[in-house]
Amino acid sequence: MRIEEFQGGYTPGPIPPGFHAPPPHLPRVEVVEALSGDWSQAGKYGRVYTGPWPQTVDDVVSVFTIDRIPGPPKERLLHLFKTDNTLSGGGRQAFYARVTYGSGGAQNVFFCDWGGHVPLVADSIRVDAVPFSPLVGQPYNPPPLSNASAVITFGALLGVEGSGPSIPPTFTTPNKLTTVPSESINVPVPDFARRVIPNVVPKTAPPVVPGEFTLVFLQAGNQVKALDVSPDIIANGCALTGLTTSVQLFSLQTLQLIGLTFELGL
Numbered sequence: 001m002r003i004e005e006f007q008g009g010y011t012p013g014p015i016p017p018g019f020h021a022p023p024p025h026l027p028r029v030e031v032v033e034a035l036s037g038d039w040s041q042a043g044k045y046g047r048v049y050t051g052p053w054p055q056t057v058d059d060v061v062s063v064f065t066i067d068r069i070p071g072p073p074k075e076r077l078l079h080l081f082k083t084d085n086t087l088s089g090g091g092r093q094a095f096y097a098r099v100t101y102g103s104g105g106a107q108n109v110f111f112c113d114w115g116g117h118v119p120l121v122a123d124s125i126r127v128d129a130v131p132f133s134p135l136v137g138q139p140y141n142p143p144p145l146s147n148a149s150a151v152i153t154f155g156a157l158l159g160v161e162g163s164g165p166s167i168p169p170t171f172t173t174p175n176k177l178t179t180v181p182s183e184s185i186n187v188p189v190p191d192f193a194r195r196v197i198p199n200v201v202p203k204t205a206p207p208v209v210p211g212e213f214t215l216v217f218l219q220a221g222n223q224v225k226a227l228d229v230s231p232d233i234i235a236n237g238c239a240l241t242g243l244t245t246s247v248q249l250f251s252l253q254t255l256q257l258i259g260l261t262f263e264l265g266l
Helices: 231-236
Strands: 002-005 029-032 046-052 061-066 074-084 094-103 106-113 116-122 124-132 151-159 170-172 183-188 193-201 213-219 222-228 246-251 257-264
Touching: 046 061, 061 151, 074 094, 074 124, 094 116, 106 116, 106 170, 106 257, 116 124, 124 151, 183 257, 193 213, 193 231, 193 246, 246 257
Parallel strands: none
Antiparallel strands: 002 029, 046 151, 061 124, 074 116, 074 151, 094 106, 094 124, 170 257, 183 246, 193 257, 213 222, 213 246
């Protein structure tokens, strides 16, 4: 889509066939669907990267970039997917999406889990895959390149029009293995977070028993409220208010995995 305003210092381009020049004393905004150019070229709607598994946390993979989508900034829907040759999953490796988007000089960057749908208002978008270790205190542990399965695919597809995501984007912290009673993690609330879901693996068999985990909401280090983590909270999470700046999750026993997932509402 192209917009040209024939007023106030703008130099109009050639009038397309079938259009008439506007009267010189009247402003005019012309909106034309872009049938050729960047928007219609192959690779501009999305890209798939297939290559060797990143071997360190500094091996950031550039997956998708579009510097300028013709037309005004409007909502687009970004779909992220990933696959690899290992179907078992697990292991000490995971990936965040680092999304840089904006229009002109207005730019923003945020991180989310790789996968799902991300609605964005932008005319420039860059998506990178950032590896990290999903276990606190444990090194990033990718499959060695000598392994035939050490191949990974990242994909990003961009919709022309945005819509409500059927799979909301999330941000998940690395899990921590507790070693002493009342150990906790304290996580700043990420941009756009609207719900928080505790990720816990109890020492005893599920379900979680009362008093085993505590979720604390903080504002500038001061407690706003505390909740006993129940099976319902684990399944559905808790809504976040504008007052909450960080969330703390306590485990009252040892040898339990704890972490947090934030649901993002862009």
